[in-house]
Amino acid sequence: MATTHVNWIDSVRGRATSGDAKPKAADGLIAFSVMWAVALIFSTVSHPELLMFQRGIKLALVEYLILAAALALIVQPRRLALLLLLAGAMVLQYLFRLPVASNNQTIAFFMNCAIVVAVLATWSKHEGADLARENAYETLRMVARLLLATMYFYGIFHKINVDFLDPDASCAVALYRPLTSTFGLEDNLVGRYGSIIATFVLEGIAIVSLFWRRFFAVGLILALWFHYVIPISAYSWYMDFSSLVFALYTLSVPREVSVAFHTRTSAILRRVRTPSAGVSATVALLIGVAASFALASYLRAQASDLEVTDLMVWHSTWMVLWAVIGGIAMVLLTWSALAALPYRPQALPPVPKWAYVLPGVLFVSCLSPYLGLKTESSIAMFSNLHTEGGTTNHLIITSPLYIADYQRDVAILTDSSDPSMQDRARRGLGMVRFDLERWFRRHPDDWVSFTMNGRQFNRTSAATYPLPDYNLIERELLVFKPVDLARPKVCTH
Amino acid sequence: MAQGWKKAVLGFTAGLAAVGVLIAFVHMPVRTGCGFYNQCGGAPTDDGNATE
Numbered sequence: 001m002a003t004t005h006v007n008w009i010d011s012v013r014g015r016a017t018s019g020d021a022k023p024k025a026a027d028g029l030i031a032f033s034v035m036w037a038v039a040l041i042f043s044t045v046s047h048p049e050l051l052m053f054q055r056g057i058k059l060a061l062v063e064y065l066i067l068a069a070a071l072a073l074i075v076q077p078r079r080l081a082l083l084l085l086l087a088g089a090m091v092l093q094y095l096f097r098l099p100v101a102s103n104n105q106t107i108a109f110f111m112n113c114a115i116v117v118a119v120l121a122t123w124s125k126h127e128g129a130d131l132a133r134e135n136a137y138e139t140l141r142m143v144a145r146l147l148l149a150t151m152y153f154y155g156i157f158h159k160i161n162v163d164f165l166d167p168d169a170s171c172a173v174a175l176y177r178p179l180t181s182t183f184g185l186e187d188n189l190v191g192r193y194g195s196i197i198a199t200f201v202l203e204g205i206a207i208v209s210l211f212w213r214r215f216f217a218v219g220l221i222l223a224l225w226f227h228y229v230i231p232i233s234a235y236s237w238y239m240d241f242s243s244l245v246f247a248l249y250t251l252s253v254p255r256e257v258s259v260a261f262h263t264r265t266s267a268i269l270r271r272v273r274t275p276s277a278g279v280s281a282t283v284a285l286l287i288g289v290a291a292s293f294a295l296a297s298y299l300r301a302q303a304s305d306l307e308v309t310d311l312m313v314w315h316s317t318w319m320v321l322w323a324v325i326g327g328i329a330m331v332l333l334t335w336s337a338l339a340a341l342p343y344r345p346q347a348l349p350p351v352p353k354w355a356y357v358l359p360g361v362l363f364v365s366c367l368s369p370y371l372g373l374k375t376e377s378s379i380a381m382f383s384n385l386h387t388e389g390g391t392t393n394h395l396i397i398t399s400p401l402y403i404a405d406y407q408r409d410v411a412i413l414t415d416s417s418d419p420s421m422q423d424r425a426r427r428g429l430g431m432v433r434f435d436l437e438r439w440f441r442r443h444p445d446d447w448v449s450f451t452m453n454g455r456q457f458n459r460t461s462a463a464t465y466p467l468p469d470y471n472l473i474e475r476e477l478l479v480f481k482p483v484d485l486a487r488p489k490v491c492t493h
Numbered sequence: 494m495a496q497g498w499k500k501a502v503l504g505f506t507a508g509l510a511a512v513g514v515l516i517a518f519v520h521m522p523v524r525t526g527c528g529f530y531n532q533c534g535g536a537p538t539d540d541g542n543a544t545e
Contacts, residue, residue: 327510
């Protein structure tokens with residue numbers, strides 16, 4: 001058995017060397033293209049209602065265009081045109097869906113914008129295919145690194161609040177419990193506090209390692225472990241977020257690591273008799289989806305005593321698929337990173353200034369919760385942060401610095417004719433006034449009872465509530481979390 | 494020594510991937526009957542924002 005193992009590794013190494021005697025630096029872009037396509041597939045299937053035409057034919061068609069472009073890119077990862085098509089379709093989808101609450105889809109939006117600009121900019125210079133790939137690769141590497149840095153910065157900063165540090169309320173513990181319940185450790189006090197501390201330590205190391213490039217492997221490997229594990233907690237649909245991070249890391253790591261990752265993965269895929277590694281990858285992915293779906297459907301049929309929804313089957317399918325695909329990617333990326341050690345950083349080539357602008361816009365927009373603007377889409381996911389109603393639980397910004405009043409007034413819901421609002425009232429959730437007014441516009445035939453600023457509103461509807469006119473930017477960019485009035489603020493998302 | 498560390502890290506990573514598949518299987522919502530945010534028993538599984 002040991003001999004077989006050694007031969008297998010040697011054969012992979014051998015093929016990697018002989019098949020790619022002069023690996024091109026832009027092979028890293030190929031590796032990223034495949035990882036990006038997989039990440040965007042996980043993102044697209046995270047909202048099955050769009051695929052089922054429940055939000056209109058336009059969005060559904062864009063969704064299917066994205067899936068088709070992603071599969072085509074996996075088959076032919078060298079085609080920059082396919083990467084451009086995929087990124088462009090994702091940008092369109094995001095714009096059609098505004099306002100978007102998802103944090104990872106917002107990060108992906110900025111990356112997709114960068115891909116579109118980088119590819120078009122390099123093509124416009126007519127420098128030839130190889131140079132175009134090289135320039136696009138270097139520019140996108142910087143964007144990916146800065147987007148990851150922004151993500152980790154706010155991943156730490158938003159969590160510096162009273163409730164994240166409380167083991168009875170912390171989102172870190174909410175994720176720790178399901179992950180360790182298999183081993184009977186969900187109530188372990190050391191583990192509960194440890195998960196809170198580990199979150200800060202891991203994200204701190206990750207952000208430092210992005211720029212202290214000599215130690216890139218420390219941050220990379222810890223981040224891979226961290227982001228691999230999160231989705232298998234089943235606490236939420238994390239697969240798109242984790243696969244996005246894996247893809248961004250594939251791009252931001254030293255180029256020799258990206259090249260080695262591509263070479264090793266291709267060598268394994270070429271062991272299957274298909275026209276190309278891309279075809280093997282696509283076939284493997286489709287078989288994986290079918291097998292996971294069959295497994296989830298079979299287990300649903302067996303679980304006659306449980307109430308299992310269609311969405312649970314869908315979630316189970318993609319979660320198991322992530323466990324396999326993410327696990328393989330994690331091992332191969334780790335292997336490639338370790339092989340590059342000890343690492344001596346080279347000077348980075350200059351990149352266009354716009355490469356700093358896109359991550360910069362994301363960075364500034366993520367200050368929104370403290371400024372009285374949006375509370376969603378600010379990388380405040382699973383942070384326990386609250387900033388609504390003129391108060392906050394943050395330990396550094398102890399008083400919100402509102403520049404606008406969107407979060408100032410909070411409606412406490414008590415009853416509604418709409419089931420989802422009734423559910424919110426039952427759970428003791430409130431909503432900021434802007435969100436309530438948006439709900440009135442979207443539900444002209446429904447009513448809601450609520451208390452706001454000490455005033456009681458009974459069975460109020462769009463016809464009886466004065467609705468202000470909001471401009472396009474307000475309507476498209478402002479999106480808010482439901483307001484949790486309970487203290488400590490338990491983990492939602 | 495350095496090679497030993499590398500093998501240990503790679504081995505741990507491979508082990509984590511293997512255990513991860515097991516944990517994912519155990520936590521499949523179709524097996525636990527629980528949806529997003531660990532809501533069980535047919536509770537709503539999606540508030541529209543259940544993605545990070």
